[in-house]
Amino acid sequence: MEIEKTIATLHPLERKVLPALKETNSFDKIAEKTKLQKVEVMRALQWLQNKKLVRMSKNLQEEINLGENGLKYKEKGLPEKSFLQFVMKHEPCSLEELQKGTGLSREEFSISLGILKSKQLIDIAKEKTIIIKLSNKAREEGKKTSLLNKLFEVENFLNKPFPIYTSQLKDEEKKVLEELKKRKEIVKINIVKIITAQPTEIGNKIIMHGIQEKDILDRLTVDVLKSGSWKNKKIRSYDVSINVPNIFGGKRHFVNHAVDYIKKIWMDLGFKEMNGNFVQTSFWDLDALFVPQDHPARDMQDTFYIKEPAYGKLPQELMRRVKATHENGWTTGSKGWQYEWSERIAKDNLLRTHTTVLSAQTIAKLKKEGLPAKFFSVGKVFRNETLSWKSLFEFIQVEGIVVDPNANFKHLKGYLKEFFAKMGFPDVRIRPGHFPYTEPSCECDVWHSKKNQWVEVGGAGIFRPEVVKPLLGFECPVLAWGLGMERTIMEYYNITDVRDIYKNDLKQLREAKLWMK
Amino acid sequence: MPTINISRKVFEEYVGKKLPTDKLKDRISYLGTDLEDATNNEIIVEVFPNRPDMLSVQGFSRAFSSFIGAKTGLRNYKVEHSHEKVIIDKSVKDVRPYTACAIVRNMHFDDEKIKEVIDIQEKLHITYGRNRKKVAIGIYPYEKIKTPITFKAENPEDIIFQPLEFPREINALQILKQHPAGKEYGHLLEGKKKFPVFRDANNEVLSVPPIINSHKTGKISEKTTNVFIECSGFDFNVLEKCLNIIIAALHEMGSKIYSMDLIDGNKKYTTPDLRPEEMKVDIGFINKWLGLTLKENEMKKMLERMGYGYSNKKALIPAYRADIIHQTDLAEDIAIAYGYENFKETIPHVATIAEEDKFEVFKRKVSDLLVGLGLLEASTYNLTNEDFQNKRMNAKLELIGLANSISSDYNRLRAWVIPSLMEILSNNKHHEYPQKIFTIGRIFKKNEKFDTNIEENERLAVALASEKTDYTEIRQALDYLLRSIGVKYDVKGTEHNSFIGGRVARVSINGKNIAYMGEIHPEVLLDWNLEVPVAAFELNLTELFEIINK
Known part of the structure; x- marks a missing residue:
């Protein structure tokens, strides 16, 4: 009964392969016998093995095949045989006669000479010239049997059904093989994996029982359904626990999964999205943020400047306010940076170095009635660096601002803590930092429980009045932060080389797990 | 940002209190300096650029000592008047108009102390001094100088002296070409007809700021006990601050500070002024x-x-x-x-309404449709190069270049997105086909209507690659997308060198071109080392979005 149940689960390939095991255990032979492709046989054997009907074994074997000369000698005969035949007919003969008469190549000739000599079948005598004749021993033995039989061992070997395996050879044959190995291109030896399959006890029982094809329906087809013929048959069972080949569907890039999640966090907290250009004037990217024009951040080595068009246009009214703020603080109550501000420098086009530029542009559009207001963006920023395992020239910044007349430093900590908790980092540390546009300025760290240390994740602060008042027209605290994303993404996707995030390896993209946060 | 590397023992002497390492680390972080490392022997901290006063062991210890409550409040710096003069000649007003100076006595230099002072000077040069452009600092053995000192500008050929650690006397122009400091900082005097120079009462050259001191009168040695210090530059307030930072550190080393009178035309200043x-x-x-x-x-x-x-x-x-x-x-x-x-984290109860950017929403919807077709999304760089954008594509688009990219593979902004996908296909030949990919990316072109004179658009590019890929397949994808969005469009044959002639089309809505699509030309495939047919389209999402919302 058990057996019949098992038989019912057998796949058509298994039905062909299993009976073949009665006659052979060799993988190749099974394929030959069943006329199946090797992949099919392999699949069937694996299935059978999973069902414990077959035990497969793989071992490494020396496989012997004939080489170029081996094939030639098999067909035309061994060179030493031709040599000996000639000597038998024409002895004694000189080397020259022999060479001409046998037509052997120099190499074959000298090998043949060597072999026959070592088998003591010929003698080499030196008279005027060198003379070859049969040895006395050969003559004696020659009476009993044909001398040529002496070379049978090798000939027999060449006539074996190749490929053959060293492990199957008898000891005498192994000796012959050793000799042949020394000769050029007669045998080729490879190490190969040999697969054999043995039926198990149950497997044997099933083979003995016989596998009936009829009355089992392998597939439901339209015809079968229409005719109702399935009613009299048993539908073959599957081994439903077995693995099937992988398929891949379409998928968003894994970074965008993470980005969507981050956007959702800010939206859940009531933030509105900001968007804007990658190319910006220095004015918006730096001057409007009260970064003095001789600040190291403007250095060529940090910032990508545009070659052509190298300059942009500035909003005149705002520019006047920003200029005054830099030079003497304007009406912000600040002393300003006390230098002569240059419009020329502010016009330089660059690739935005932070999405804080979007915050500046957003604040410039706000009206008093619109407050309080909260904004975020998740966008690309640029830094003039070479690509390496730890640095990118384009990366994502998570930006946020809270424009609220009642905002204060405690709220800044509150928003950041909330965000990072949702990102999976419940412990956040804020310590003093420095940015020219925030006061107080902070560095944010999160506690990394796997690494057991604090990890830097970005900067934050309250925008200076020197930033806000020229843009907004009046004073108002603006909480602001700019956070890095790539490290968290790398962590989640087990990426150690930051370049791999944007490598677009299709296998990586196809198999990327979902952002399950 | 600059780091300082200080001995823990010296630090603790200055601070006047010892803390266990853990506590020390914690306090350094919360003082507003970035701790790199702290061991039993050494402390390494990064100092933020707003606090140049912490760039010395004295300055850092001073701040730390107050912070932990060991020695709080305003420090008192005693300054005596020396009545010595520095005369600022009006000739120097065009090249390096200001200086702030001081005399410091009782320095008792040894090797270690000389190193310490030079270190403060160098750190200030790099940071607050913006590589000597804004401030250059000179320190001289006072014993070798006769006052009054004059700060003036002269023809560089006439300024002849032996620069520091140089074998012979040369003139200031030669210094720019021959002396290492001249080569490094010469650009700061570029185009100046006259060079600034400090000379003493014997008309000996002390230095040519911001380049180099004289070997004779401007080299500190173990024999030096008193020094003359000057800071020169363009903003008197900045110079005063810089001088004060150095003076405060030297004062804490145990020396005595003497002020000098600066005679600047008919004005007279006295520096240093350490009053708060x-x-x-x-x-x-x-x-x-x-x-x-x-x-x-x-x-x-x-x-x-x-x-x-x-x-x-x-x-x-x-x-x-x-x-x-x-x-x-x-x-x-x-x-x-x-x-x-x-500070206790607080989230205020403020009602604001969340909103996702509408175009971002549209982009996501487009992506979702394509994912439904079994396409993989790629994420690609905006920076690329001429070879990828034009040469390999047999195209001739005008590309916007970067002025200063350090990588020649990434020195242009892209003008179209299909090349980014070709690069991906080219890098993924070892992976299973069919390969069906898309990306939404930004492109850049000149346009004076925009503030930056550059227009940015977002484009969707789709590329399909398999043995059976053809025009029909790419057309089906575009049709499906535009049908789902619900717009009417025309498809007309066109010519494009990146595609096969007769298998490339323009797609337009109400006469406005918004996309092109076709089978990639075999020559282009060859350029990318591809051995399978590729069909692709590129669609201007920015414009499509505008059309939909009209």
Whole structure:
């Protein structure tokens, strides 16, 4: 009964392969016998093995095949045989006669000479010239049997059904093989994996029982359904626990999964999205943020400047306010940076170095009635660096601002803590930092429980009045932060080389797990 | 940002208190310096650019000592008047108009001390001095100088002296070509007809700022006990601050400070002036800014923990602080003294309405449709190169270049997106086909209508690659997308060198071209080392979005 149940689960390939095991255990032979492709046989054997009907074994074997000369000698005969035949007919003969008469190549000739000599079948005598004749021993033995039989061992070997395996050879044959190995291109030896399959006890029982094809329906087809013929048959069972080949569907890039999640966090907290250009004037990217024009951040080595068009246009009214703020603080109550501000420098086009530029542009559009207001963006920023395992020239910044007349430093900590908790980092540390546009300025760290240390994740602060008042027209605290994303993404996707995030390896993209946060 | 590397033993002597390493590390982080490392022997910290006064072991220890409460409040720096003069000649006004100077006695130099002083000088040069452009600092053995000193400008050929560590006398022009410091900083005097020079009463050259001192009169040795210090540059306030920072450190080394009179035309200044500046403390503003309710006395204590003095509702700002220009700067220092870690996280109950950017929503919907077709999304760089954008594509688009990219593979902004996908296909030949990919990316072109004179659009590019890929397949994808969005469009044959002639089309809506699509030309495939047919389209999403919303 058990057996019949098992038989019912057998796949058509298994039905062909299993009976073949009665006659052979060799993988190749099974394929030959069943006329199946090797992949099919392999699949069937694996299935059978999973069902414990077959035990497969793989071992490494020396496989012997004939080489170029081996094939030639098999067909035309061994060179030493031709040599000996000639000597038998024409002895004694000189080397020259022999060479001409046998037509052997120099190499074959000298090998043949060597072999026959070592088998003591010929003698080499030196008279005027060198003379070859049969040895006395050969003559004696020659009476009993044909001398040529002496070379049978090798000939027999060449006539074996190749490929053959060293492990199957008898000891005498192994000796012959050793000799042949020394000769050029007669045998080729490879190490190969040999697969054999043995039926198990149950497997044997099933083979003995016989596998009936009829009355089992392998597939439901339209015809079968229409005719109702399935009613009299048993539908073959599957081994439903077995693995099937992988398929891949379409998928968003894994970074965008993470980005969507981050956007959702800010939206859940009531933030509105900001968007804007990658190319910006220095004015918006730096001057409007009260970064003095001789600040190291403007250095060529940090910032990508545009070659052509190298300059942009500035909003005149705002520019006047920003200029005054830099030079003497304007009406912000600040002393300003006390230098002569240059419009020329502010016009330089660059690739935005932070999405804080979007915050500046957003604040410039706000009206008093619109407050309080909260904004975020998740966008690309640029830094003039070479690509390496730890640095990118384009990366994502998570930006946020809270424009609220009642905002204060405690709220800044509150928003950041909330965000990072949702990102999976419940412990956040804020310590003093420095940015020219925030006061107080902070560095944010999160506690990394796997690494057991604090990890830097970005900067934050309250925008200076020197930033806000020229843009907004009046004073108002603006909480602001700019956070890095790539490290968290790398962590989640087990990426150690930051370049791999944007490598677009299709296998990586196809198999990327979902952002399950 | 600059780091300082200081001996823990020396640090603890200056601080006047020893802390266990863990506590020390914690306090350094919360003082507002980035701790790199702290061991039993050594402390390495990164100093933020707003605090050049912390760039020495003296300055850092001073701030730390106040912060942990070991020695709080305003430090008193005693300055005596030397009555020595520095005359600023009007000739120097065109090249390097200002200087601030001092004499320091009782220095007792040894190897270690010389190194320390030079280190402070160099750190200040790089940071606050913006590589000597804004401030150049000179330190001279006072014994070898005869006062009064003159700061003036002269023809560089006439300034002949032996520059520091150079074998012979040469003139200032030769210094720019031959001396290492001349080569490094010569650009700061580029185009100047006259060079600034300090000369003493014997007309000996002391230095040519911001380049180099004289070997004879400008080299500090172990025999030096008294020094003359000058800072030169373009902004007198900046020079004074810089001088004060050095002087404060030297004072803490145990030396005596003497001021000098600077005669600048008919004006006379006396430097250094280490008296504190005053700033009114707006207690209400600071409390509101920080979300605290500190009383005046508490705020006073916190200011003292940051090295300030306090009297009559005014903060007395140490003369070495260069960064206090607004109430918010005081607020930050008070926050540091209060302890960033002690602020309680709060989320205020403020109702604001969330909104995702509409175009971003549209982009996501487009992506979702394509994912439904079994396509994989790629994420690609905006930076690329001429070879990828044009040469390999057999195209001739005008590309916007970067002025200073350090990588020649990434020195252009892309003008179209299909090449980014071709690069991906080319890099993924070892993976299973069919390969069906898309990306939404930005493209850049010149357009004077925009503030930056550059227009940015977002484009969707799709590329399909398999043995069976053809025009029909790519057309089906575009049709499916545009049908689902619900727009009517025309498809017309066109010519495009990247595609096979007769298998490339323009797609337009109401006469406006919004996409092209076709089978990639075999020559282009060859350029990318591809051995399978590729069909692709590129669609202007920015314009499509505008059309839909009209």
